[in-house]
Amino acid sequence: MDTVVAIRGVTKRYGPLVAVDGIDLGIRRGEIFGLLGPNGAGKTTLISMIAGLLRPTSGEISVLGHDVVREYRETRRAIGLVPQEINFDPFFNVEETLRMQAGYFGVRLAEERLVEILGALDLLSKRTTNSRALSGGMKRRLLIGKALVHDPAVLFLDEPTAGVDVELRRSLWSYVRRLRERGTTIVLTTHYLEEAEELADRIGVIDRGRLLVVEDKDALLSRHGAKVLRLSLARPIASLPAPLVAVGARLDAGGSVVTFEASTGDAFGPLLAAVADAGLAVGDVETRRTTLEDVFVRLVSRDRGEATA
Amino acid sequence: MISLGLWTLLQKEVRRFLRVPGQTLLSPVITTALYFIVFGYSLGGRLREVEGVPYARFIVPGLVTLGVVTNAYLNTASSMFVMKLQGTITDLLVSPLSYGEILAGFVVAAVLRGLLVGGVMWGVAGVFSGFDVAHPLLALALVVLAAVAFSALGLMTAIWASSFEQVNFFPTFFITPLTFLGGVFYSIEMLPAPFRAFTHVNPVFYMVDGVRFGMLGISDAPPAAGAALLVVLASGAIAAAYAMLRSGYKLRG
Numbered sequence: 001m002d003t004v005v006a007i008r009g010v011t012k013r014y015g016p017l018v019a020v021d022g023i024d025l026g027i028r029r030g031e032i033f034g035l036l037g038p039n040g041a042g043k044t045t046l047i048s049m050i051a052g053l054l055r056p057t058s059g060e061i062s063v064l065g066h067d068v069v070r071e072y073r074e075t076r077r078a079i080g081l082v083p084q085e086i087n088f089d090p091f092f093n094v095e096e097t098l099r100m101q102a103g104y105f106g107v108r109l110a111e112e113r114l115v116e117i118l119g120a121l122d123l124l125s126k127r128t129t130n131s132r133a134l135s136g137g138m139k140r141r142l143l144i145g146k147a148l149v150h151d152p153a154v155l156f157l158d159e160p161t162a163g164v165d166v167e168l169r170r171s172l173w174s175y176v177r178r179l180r181e182r183g184t185t186i187v188l189t190t191h192y193l194e195e196a197e198e199l200a201d202r203i204g205v206i207d208r209g210r211l212l213v214v215e216d217k218d219a220l221l222s223r224h225g226a227k228v229l230r231l232s233l234a235r236p237i238a239s240l241p242a243p244l245v246a247v248g249a250r251l252d253a254g255g256s257v258v259t260f261e262a263s264t265g266d267a268f269g270p271l272l273a274a275v276a277d278a279g280l281a282v283g284d285v286e287t288r289r290t291t292l293e294d295v296f297v298r299l300v301s302r303d304r305g306e307a308t309a
Numbered sequence: 310m311i312s313l314g315l316w317t318l319l320q321k322e323v324r325r326f327l328r329v330p331g332q333t334l335l336s337p338v339i340t341t342a343l344y345f346i347v348f349g350y351s352l353g354g355r356l357r358e359v360e361g362v363p364y365a366r367f368i369v370p371g372l373v374t375l376g377v378v379t380n381a382y383l384n385t386a387s388s389m390f391v392m393k394l395q396g397t398i399t400d401l402l403v404s405p406l407s408y409g410e411i412l413a414g415f416v417v418a419a420v421l422r423g424l425l426v427g428g429v430m431w432g433v434a435g436v437f438s439g440f441d442v443a444h445p446l447l448a449l450a451l452v453v454l455a456a457v458a459f460s461a462l463g464l465m466t467a468i469w470a471s472s473f474e475q476v477n478f479f480p481t482f483f484i485t486p487l488t489f490l491g492g493v494f495y496s497i498e499m500l501p502a503p504f505r506a507f508t509h510v511n512p513v514f515y516m517v518d519g520v521r522f523g524m525l526g527i528s529d530a531p532p533a534a535g536a537a538l539l540v541v542l543a544s545g546a547i548a549a550a551y552a553m554l555r556s557g558y559k560l561r562g
Contacts, residue, residue, distance in 0.1 A: 014562075051403050054562040073405040081403045087396030091325050103317025104404035146400065 034200030318414030371493030448523025
């Protein structure tokens, strides 16, 4: 799988503050890469350097083999950026805004392409509406439209669904998937872990400017993840039968709940067989899988723990 | 050939000021017409002639120059500063537009606004004092150079500024005083010696004086001085603005 964005030893300093600290990362063609991190971790700084909004203090970034500083015209044609902060020019309507943005990229926006973008973002009825009169969600969708007018090979979405309602968030997710199906590489920064879990193929976790982990989402979840089985007993018991203790179960809630934790790859079969053999009456069953959020919190707190130790 | 990117930016900048004509075109014309009526007629009644030219005619080149440079400055300054404030500067910064294209888009649009305001002012003044121009091409060239210089200054100020107050700093503390003390309303021959000496180090004086030579054929200083100063000022300001954009100062963190 070839690399469309190559980041090598990139650092960004603001005086004594190191916002991005020696990051190496490759974004693969056609993937959705989720860049996760708490507020102020360096996510926006990193993608701003790729898109040309900021210059790295040191290190190199290339997009499709072109250096983002020396060959900025080539790299910027390949990139679409949806910035985190909503911006709009109150002098122009939706269509004018999109046509102007295409023009900056040297593209004459064809009518079919304009209609396609407006339709996909549910803005067709707002075509001649002044951007000032759009709702917050519509303004955010217009930002996505602006980033797509030149049909970029790589789309950067910086917190695309911040402050967006659930329905719109779902519709944006499905549009992002459609873009990926058409071959667009997508880099998504978010602190909504649900969003990354839903969309991303690979995950990078960044904290205090350093990349803590980069891994396939499923591998990350199975390596750091766990699953939990809770059996609520119809009749509480005083102590756990030995076969259940042997497989690693424990008794909780004053003898009314049997809890069993396992790695994501492990089976619950032996435990359930032991429960049946012990003749326990099960009233309710609850299972829970570790979410990306659990993994994220663990990784970030481990990093901070190590740093403060 | 002009690129589509530059053409788009230029169109956008021109449409921006044409969408608010009351503020960008009419307001400066009214202000200047008031100067013309108040100074031209009240003082003109007493002075009658300066250097052999009716006073109402004498002040036209200075007023046109003032209108052109102020509007050229304000166009780049307000457009760039508002883009910074609203975050729409991102649209340009992520685009493949070169630094030269960005500079040209802003400057050419600002020069057009300056010339439009200056042209309308000249037309209004002409109704009262006549439309004769001594050296039309020279007058136009000098006015364009002045507009280029001040639009580049406006762009640099807006890139540097973090508040509207700072954007207005330059017109309030430099353009207006230097213009009023730069011979817009009088010939330096009418001033006492110390003020005359000050006028000789005021760049706006040479600018106004050069344009006056172009329009009326009279001047206090050698006309070449004004032309030379404007060439230096315009090329210096363009080079500095280009270097500023290229450095990424305040725009690319």
